[in-house]
Every structure is written in C-alpha cells, then in structure tokens.
Amino acid sequence: MTPERATEKRLIEIIRRAAARGPGVRVGIGDDCAVLEPDPGGLLLATTDLLIEDVHFRRRWAEPADLGWKSLAVNLSDIAAMGGRPRWALVALACPEATSVEEAEAFFEGALALASEHAVAVVGGDTSASPRGWIVNVTLLGEAPRAPVLRSTARSGDVIAVTGSLGRAAAGLALLERGAAPAGIPADTLADLTAAHLRPQPRIGEGRWLAAAGAVTAMIDLSDGLATDLGHIAEESSIGARVGLDRVPVDAGTRAVAPALGCDALAWATGGGEDYELLLTCEPGAFARLADGLLAATGTRLTAIGEMVPAADGVRYTDAGGREVAVGPGFEHFVTGRARG
Amino acid sequence: MTPERATEKRLIEIIRRAAARGPGVRVGIGDDCAVLEPDPGGLLLATTDLLIEDVHFRRRWAEPADLGWKSLAVNLSDIAAMGGRPRWALVALACPEATSVEEAEAFFEGALALASEHAVAVVGGDTSASPRGWIVNVTLLGEAPRAPVLRSTARSGDVIAVTGSLGRAAAGLALLERGAAPAGIPADTLADLTAAHLRPQPRIGEGRWLAAAGAVTAMIDLSDGLATDLGHIAEESSIGARVGLDRVPVDAGTRAVAPALGCDALAWATGGGEDYELLLTCEPGAFARLADGLLAATGTRLTAIGEMVPAADGVRYTDAGGREVAVGPGFEHFVTGRARG
Numbered sequence: 001m002t003p004e005r006a007t008e009k010r011l012i013e014i015i016r017r018a019a020a021r022g023p024g025v026r027v028g029i030g031d032d033c034a035v036l037e038p039d040p041g042g043l044l045l046a047t048t049d050l051l052i053e054d055v056h057f058r059r060r061w062a063e064p065a066d067l068g069w070k071s072l073a074v075n076l077s078d079i080a081a082m083g084g085r086p087r088w089a090l091v092a093l094a095c096p097e098a099t100s101v102e103e104a105e106a107f108f109e110g111a112l113a114l115a116s117e118h119a120v121a122v123v124g125g126d127t128s129a130s131p132r133g134w135i136v137n138v139t140l141l142g143e144a145p146r147a148p149v150l151r152s153t154a155r156s157g158d159v160i161a162v163t164g165s166l167g168r169a170a171a172g173l174a175l176l177e178r179g180a181a182p183a184g185i186p187a188d189t190l191a192d193l194t195a196a197h198l199r200p201q202p203r204i205g206e207g208r209w210l211a212a213a214g215a216v217t218a219m220i221d222l223s224d225g226l227a228t229d230l231g232h233i234a235e236e237s238s239i240g241a242r243v244g245l246d247r248v249p250v251d252a253g254t255r256a257v258a259p260a261l262g263c264d265a266l267a268w269a270t271g272g273g274e275d276y277e278l279l280l281t282c283e284p285g286a287f288a289r290l291a292d293g294l295l296a297a298t299g300t301r302l303t304a305i306g307e308m309v310p311a312a313d314g315v316r317y318t319d320a321g322g323r324e325v326a327v328g329p330g331f332e333h334f335v336t337g338r339a340r341g
Numbered sequence: 342m343t344p345e346r347a348t349e350k351r352l353i354e355i356i357r358r359a360a361a362r363g364p365g366v367r368v369g370i371g372d373d374c375a376v377l378e379p380d381p382g383g384l385l386l387a388t389t390d391l392l393i394e395d396v397h398f399r400r401r402w403a404e405p406a407d408l409g410w411k412s413l414a415v416n417l418s419d420i421a422a423m424g425g426r427p428r429w430a431l432v433a434l435a436c437p438e439a440t441s442v443e444e445a446e447a448f449f450e451g452a453l454a455l456a457s458e459h460a461v462a463v464v465g466g467d468t469s470a471s472p473r474g475w476i477v478n479v480t481l482l483g484e485a486p487r488a489p490v491l492r493s494t495a496r497s498g499d500v501i502a503v504t505g506s507l508g509r510a511a512a513g514l515a516l517l518e519r520g521a522a523p524a525g526i527p528a529d530t531l532a533d534l535t536a537a538h539l540r541p542q543p544r545i546g547e548g549r550w551l552a553a554a555g556a557v558t559a560m561i562d563l564s565d566g567l568a569t570d571l572g573h574i575a576e577e578s579s580i581g582a583r584v585g586l587d588r589v590p591v592d593a594g595t596r597a598v599a600p601a602l603g604c605d606a607l608a609w610a611t612g613g614g615e616d617y618e619l620l621l622t623c624e625p626g627a628f629a630r631l632a633d634g635l636l637a638a639t640g641t642r643l644t645a646i647g648e649m650v651p652a653a654d655g656v657r658y659t660d661a662g663g664r665e666v667a668v669g670p671g672f673e674h675f676v677t678g679r680a681r682g
Contacts, residue, residue, distance in 0.1 A: 026384060027491060030577065032422035032562060033386040035489050040382040043367060045374040048480055050433040050467045081373035092391040092478055126391045137433055137478035139389055148376050150368060221373060236371065 003100035010101050011127040015091070018108040022121035024087060034123035036088055036141070043144035047078040053133030061176040064103045066198040067134060068110030074223065075140035076118060076202035077276040081221040083149045083211020086142040086204060088123045089115060094130035111138075118204050145211045149280070152236035154218035158281035160241060160306040163206050163294070166226060167254035167265055170272025172197030174261050182260035189253040200276040207278055209297045215286030225273035227327045231315055233281065240313040243306035245270070245327075246320040270317070271328045281308055344441035351442050352468040356432070359449040363462035365428060375464035377429055377482070384485035388419040394474030402517040405444045407539040408475060409451030415564065416481035417459060417543035418617040422562040424490045424552020427483040427545065429464045430456060435471035452479075459545050486552045490621070493577035495559035499622035501582060501647040504547050504635070507567060508595035508606055511613025513538030515602050523601035530594040541617040548619055550638045556627030566614035568668045572656055574622065581654040584647035586611070586668075587661040611658070612669045622649055 004010070019029035027035035038044055051071050053059055062070070072089060079086045091111060095104065108122075115122060120140070128135075172193035175181060181190050203221070210216045218237060220229050226248070234241045250269040258265035282290055284307075291302040317327045345351070360370035368376035379385055392412050394400055403411070413430060420427045432452060436445065449463075456463060461481070469476075513534035516522060522531050544562070551557045559578060561570050567589070575582045591610040599606035623631055625648075632643040658668045 027489070031492050032419040032560075033388040033425065033483070033485075033489075035423070035485055036385040036387060038379055038383075038385050042379075044377040044379050044385070044482075046377060046429065046431055046465055046480075046482065047374040048431040048433050048465055048467055048478065050435055050469050050476065050478055052435055052469055052471060052476065054472050055435070055470050078373040082376070084374065088387065090387055090389040090480055092389050094391055094393055094396070124387055124389055126389055128391050128393055129396050130393060131395050132473045135391065135393065135476055137389065137391055137480075139387075139431055139478075139480040141385075141387065141482075142374070144374075144376055148368070148374075151372050219373075 003102060005097070006095065006099045006101045006104040008127060011104055014105050014108055015125050015127060018112055019122045022119070025121050025123055028121070028123045029125060034088065034090070036123065039143055043148065045079055045082055045084045045142040045144045045148070046139065047075050048137065048139040049074045051136045053135070059134065062198060064107040065110030067136060068107040069114050069199045071136040071138045072111045072114045073200045073202050073276065075138045076114070076204055077200070077221040077223065079140055079142040080203045080207030081219050081278060083145045083207045083219065084142040085208060086118050086120045086140055088141045089120050090124035090139040091122055092126040092137040094128040094135040096130050096133065145208070147211070149211050149216050149219040151218055151220050151233050154233050154237040154239055154281040154308050156239055156308050156310050157284055158217050158308040159284050159287045159304050160230065160243060160279070160281055160308060161287060161302050161304045162222070162249065162277055162279050163203055163300050163302055164277045165249040165251035166222070166275050166277060167269035167272055168193050168196035168251045169200060169274035170268035171254040171257045174263060175257065178261060182257065185257055185260060189256060193253050193257060197274065200274065202276055203278050203300070205298050206294060206300050209294055210278065210280060210290065213290055213293060215283040215290060217281045217283065219278055219280040222275045222277045222279050223273060226270045226279065228273070229279055233279070234315050239311050240309040241306060241315045242309050242313070243317045245317050245325055247303065247305040249301070249303040267328065344443060346438070347436065347440045347442045347445040349468060352434070352445055355442070355446050355449055356466050356468060359453055360463045363460070366462050366464055369462070369464045370466060375429065375431070377464065380484055384489065386420055386423055386425045386483040386485045386489070387480065388416050389478065389480040390415045392477045394476070400475065403539060405448040406451030408477060409448040410455045410540045412477040412479045413452045413455045414541045414543050414617065416479045417455070417545055418541070418562040418564065420481055420483040421544045421548030422560050422619060424486045424548045424560065425483040426549060427459050427461045427481055429482045430461050431465035431480040432463055433467040433478040435469040435476040437471050437474065486549070488552070490552050490557050490560040492559055492561050492574050495574050495578040495580055495622040495649050497580055497649050497651050498625055499558050499649040500625050500628045500645050501571065501584060501620070501622055501649060502628060502643050502645045503563070503590065503618055503620050504544055504641050504643055505618045506590040506592035507563070507616050507618060508610035508613055509534050509537035509592045510541060510615035511609035512595040512598045515604060516598065519602060523598065526598055526601060530597060534594050534598060538615065541615065543617055544619050544641070546639050547635060547641050550635055551619065551621060551631065554631055554634060556624040556631060558622045558624065560619055560621040563616045563618045563620050564614060567611045567620065569614070570620055574620070575656050580652050581650040582647060582656045583650050583654070584658045586658050586666055588644065588646045590642070590644040608669065
C-alpha cells in the first residue's frame with residue numbers, strides 16, 4: 001500500500017493540530033496572523049533560522065522528527081543566549097511531493113516535543129511544496145530579561161567561560177556520516193554523540209539563570225563553533241581574547257571516538273560547531289559564584305577557558321605550554337560558499 | 342570580469358546595512374536575537390511566509406528586487422487583513438552559489454523599498470547557501486488594533502465586499518509566462534498588470550481604516566483567490582455565502598488582456614489569486630458608510646459582491662440571471678501537490 005501523500009489540506013490539518021492555544025495566545029493558527037499577548041511593558045526577542053536539506057542536514061540520517069526538533073532547538077538556543085524566555089514559534093515547512101503524511105506528522109511531533117519542554121506554543125506557519133528537499137524556517141519569539149545579554153558588551157579583563165562540554169555534535173555528525181560505528185566504543189557513547197547532533201538541548205534554563213545572576217557581560221550560543229563565535233563576541237565588543245586550549249572542556253565520549261575516526265577531538269571542540277552550549281564573558285571576580293550557582297540551579301558545569309584582552313592583542317589560542325596555536329574556522333555547511341548568518 | 346560572489350561575509354554585510362534601527366528597536370541585526378519594544382499592553386501580530394523559486398515565483402521574469410518586494414508584500418497583506426500596523430521584519434534568504442553581490446543587494450533593496458513605505462524595520466534574518474534556486478522566508482510582526490478582525494466572525498446577513506479590483510495579478514502572470522505582449526494592448530496596461538504580479542501593493546492603510554471603522558465583521562486578504570479565500574471565511578465562520586459574479590469588480594486592463602490571451606477575465610478575478618486586495622464582511626446597514634469613508638480616506642473603492650447566508654445554503658456563485666455558476670479553485674503553484682497555507 002502506498003503511504004498517503006501530505007497534500008496541502010493534510011499538512012494544514014497537521015499544523016493546526018500541532019498548534020496549541022496556550023497562555024498569551026489570543027488567536028493561533030487559522031487566521032491571517034497570530035494574535036499574541038506579550039507581557040505589558042516587557043521587551044520582545046525575535047530570531048529566525050532557515051534549515052535546508054543538504055546544506056544544514058542530510059535526510060540520510062536525520063529523520064523528520066529529528067528535523068522538527070532541531071529546527072526549534074537552534075532558535076531556542078538564540079533565545080537562551082540573550083537570557084530570554086521562549087514563548088511562541090512560527091513554523092514554515094516545505095517538503096517534496098513524495099512526502100507522506102506520516103513523515104510530515106513526525107516532523108511536527110519532533111518540533112512539539114521540544115516546544116512543550118519549554119512551554120512554547122506553535123502559533124503560526126506556512127506550508128508549501130518543495131521542488132527539491134525539505135526546507136524549514138522557524139521564527140521564535142520570546143520575552144527578554146530586564147537586561148538582555150548582548151554579544152557586544154564584553155570588557156577587557158573579563159573571564160571567558162563555556163557551559164557543558166564541547167565537540168559532541170561534531171563527533172556525532174562524523175559518526176553519522178561514516179555510517180558504521182567504530183569498534184570498541186560503548187553504545188551509550190555513540191547514542192549520546194549522535195543525539196547531540198540530531199537533537200541538541202538548548203540551554204534555556206542556564207541562559208535565564210546566567211542573565212539573572214548579574215555579572216555576565218556578554219553571551220552567545222555556540223552554533224558555528226568556539227573559534228567563530230568567540231570571534232563574534234570579540235568583534236562586536238571591539239576587543240581581543242586569549243583562550244587556553246588545555247582549559248577547553250572537551251567531552252569524554254568525543255575524546256574516545258576521535259582516534260577511531262582519525263579525527264582530532266580538540267578541533268571538533270573548537271571548530272565543529274552546533275554544540276549549542278553558551279559561551280559567555282563575566283566579571284573576573286564573579287566566575288566562581290556563577291559556576292557554583294549554575295551547577296546548583298541547573299546541574300550544568302561552567303568552565304573558564306580564557307580572558308578578554310585589549311583589542312590590539314587580537315584573538316589568540318595557546319596550548320598548555322603557552323605557545324600560540326592556530327585554530328580553524330567553525331561549522332562548514334555541506335554546500336560551500338556561505339554559512340548560516 | 343566575473344561579478345563578485347555573494348559570500349556569507351558579503352551577505353551578512355548587506356543584510357546589516359539593510360537593517361534599520363528604528364523606533365521600538367533596542368537591538369537589531371548582529372546579535373543572537375532582535376530586542377524589540379512593543380507598545381505596552383498592546384496585542385502583537387505575527388505572520389510568516391516561505392517563498393520558493395519555481396513554486397511561488399520564476400526567476401525568468403522576477404528580478405531579485407521584485408522578489409524582495411513581494412516577499413515583504415505578502416506578509417504585509419496578512420497584517421492588513423487583521424487591521425494591524427506592521428512594525429518589524431525578519432528576512433531569511435538562501436541563494437545559489439552563483440548569486441552575485443549585486444543580485445543579493447537588489448533583493449534587499451526591493452524589500453527595503455516596500456518596508457520603508459510602511460515604516461517597517463528589518464531587525465533580523467538568516468543567510469544560507471541554497472543547493473537549488475532562491476528561497477526566502479519573511480516573518481512580519483505588527484501591532485494589532487484593539488479588536489483585530491478575524492476570519493471566523495462573519496454572520497449570516499452580512500454584506501460581502503472587496504477592495505480595489507480583481508484579476509490583475511493573474512493577468513500579469515499570464516503576460517509574463519507568455520513572454521511577448523499581445524498586440525493592441527496599451528503599454529501602461531501591460532506595465533500595470535505585470536507590476537500587480539511582481540510588486541503587489543498591500544492594503545495596509547485600508548485595513549487599518551476598515552478595522553477602526555467598527556462594522557467590519559470578518560476580513561481576509563486575497564492571496565489564494567476569491568473562491569478559496571471566501572471559502573476560508575465561510576468555513577471558519579461556519580456559515581454560507583452567495584456571490585453575484587456580475588458584481589465582482591474585474592479590473593478593466595484585465596478585461597482588455599484576457600481575450601488576447603484566450604483567457605477568461607472573470608476566472609482570473611475569482612480564481613487567479615495574489616491580488617492582495619481585502620475581502621471582508623460587514624453589517625448590512627454599514628456598507629454605504631464604509632465604502633464612502635474608505636474612498637475618502639484612502640482613495641480605494643469598496644464593492645459589495647454578495648451576502649453571507651446560513652450554513653445550510655453553502656457557498657454559491659450566481660450570474661446576472663441568478664443562475665448558479667461553478668467557480669474554480671484559487672491560485673495553483675507551479676509545483677503541484679500543495680499550495681501555500
């Protein structure tokens with residue numbers, strides 16, 4: 001039996017079922033616009049991300065449900081980086097004619113699984129045919145904290161710190177691209193790494209806690225990789241940075257997998273991208289309080305990896321012996337020429 | 342000399358130049374999220390539209406500047422249909438590797454030309470490579486009037502009315518698809534019709550005036566065509582409709598061009614789609630006041646074309662003699678299988 005095709009009518013039914021009427025939603029999907037009720041007097045956060053098959057993901061290993069999850073996750077991570085509270089999502093999906101109803105439903109189920117974890121309501125969207133591959137655009141709206149944490153406000157002398165551990169998503173991608181798992185790696189490590197690529201966990205709770213803690217001077221999410229994203233903070237803040245590569249928290253599973261794939265775990269951690277951890281700068285005297293407080297509040301580690309320095313010193317990476325090391329660029333798309341902005 | 346390629350860096354420069362810091366913009370493009378300042382206590386409108394090459398437009402005739410304009414116009418039209426005031430846009434653009442800087446700049450110039458007409462600030466976006474064709478997603482945020490006009494609130498006995506005249510966009514598309522202009526049609530008619538397809542004028546001022554006038558019971562923008570969009574009002578309001586086809590305001594240029602192309606002007610007007618006029622229902626006693634007032638305030642005509650009727654009577658179209666006429670569906674994409682939601 002051929003699976004039922006996801007016609008326009010069916011897609012709209014699916015997206016309507018996905019749409020929740022939650023707090024702050026006066027009108028959801030089904031009219032020309034969503035009508036939303038932001039907190040009076042509050043600041044609004046808005047971010048949008050376009051994900052395109054064979055540029056940002058491969059259908060060979062990314063199931064529709066993974067794609068739905070990830071398309072929401074990358075936007076949630078942008079809200080996390082401002083210290084915000086996510087509220088409402090608009091989800092636009094274009095898929096090829098051969099797409100089944102089951103696949104389209106799985107996409108929205110994946111998106112909703114993560115949305116509901118963060119009390120986000122899907123309030124709008126668009127559906128279309130695609131002449132080639134899946135195309136997803138998610139716009140996420142949220143509430144800003146009283147003082148949203150920007151990229152442009154780091155100061156010389158600030159400590160540079162990162163949540164969690166790095167390199168997992170790049171290791172997961174390498175495993176998925178390879179297909180067969182290398183021998184001798186525990187199954188739970190393989191599952192953890194591939195999940196890090198397919199279903200990243202945005203650091204919403206961590207971002208809100210850090211923004212409220214008061215001493216965080218700048219923050220960004222690690223979507224393009226440490227080297228690229230620290231470069232953004234340095235450039236936007238008109239300042240330099242020095243990072244001790246021996247201080248970068250490289251994930252243990254990533255270290256275990258890298259040699260088996262002939263790869264360098266540290267290069268994944270600094271250049272791999274898509275870890276969706278938070279990279280921040282803070283007042284030097286506040287780091288210990290932030291690290292202890294974040295661990296207690298969320299269970300997530302905060303690791304100091306360097307310091308911001310005067311602009312004239314540039315952005316530099318050093319090894320354990322203090323020697324400068326060249327660090328490569330961040331996440332590269334499958335299609336070259338341009339990366340995600 | 343080969344034209345300069347629109348690399349990631351150049352695209353981000355272009356989108357940053359396009360981004361205005363306007364009223365209500367605390368942080369624009371350049372951080373993880375835009376930070377916006379909605380009017381305290383107001384309702385927020387949000388809408389998103391995905392436009393894909395060879396589904397929604399053809400690059401054979403749509404220049405990048407047209408595409409930029411139209412991607413904003415279709416979203417503005419959704420805000421117009423709620424009676425809202427557009428404020429902020431997020432623009433995501435993916436284009437093929439061969440795209441030049443000039444083309445990417447022209448896209449944003451086209452979008453900004455229309456944005457500035459309506460005091461909309463571009464506050465966010467995303468850029469990416471595309472493995473095939475141009476892909477654009479625009480999300481538009483706006484302020485709702487005190488009582489946003491929905492699709493679902495039409496009542497039996499209400500007058501059905503439409504702004505402007507219909508069929509121009511379909512006539513323009515037919516002309517563009519044909520290539521050579523038919524003989525005997527004045528150049529300004531041809532220019533008007535093709536512009537209607539390439540650079541539609543959303544009815545923002547009209548929508549705001551109508552929503553404020555008080556007697557409009559339901560409203561929608563004509564993106565999919567009269568037959569489809571009236572069907573939406575009827576379905577969402579759980580009600581029927583009767584339209585006199587002889588009362589539908591078919592554009593004069595459209596009437597002039599149709600025979601030369603072997604087409605039916607009325608079919609374009611009822612099924613062509615993309616006219617981005619407003620279709621509304623109003624209290625029967627209020628129509629004359631609305632039509633006179635709208636003309637005086639905006640210069641735009643409002644034409645009564647029928648009445649809402651009990652649900653049991655369904656949605657029917659009649660000719661001048663009162664005989665029922667079958668009316669075809671609305672706008673069809675170039676790629677079949679699914680249309681815009």
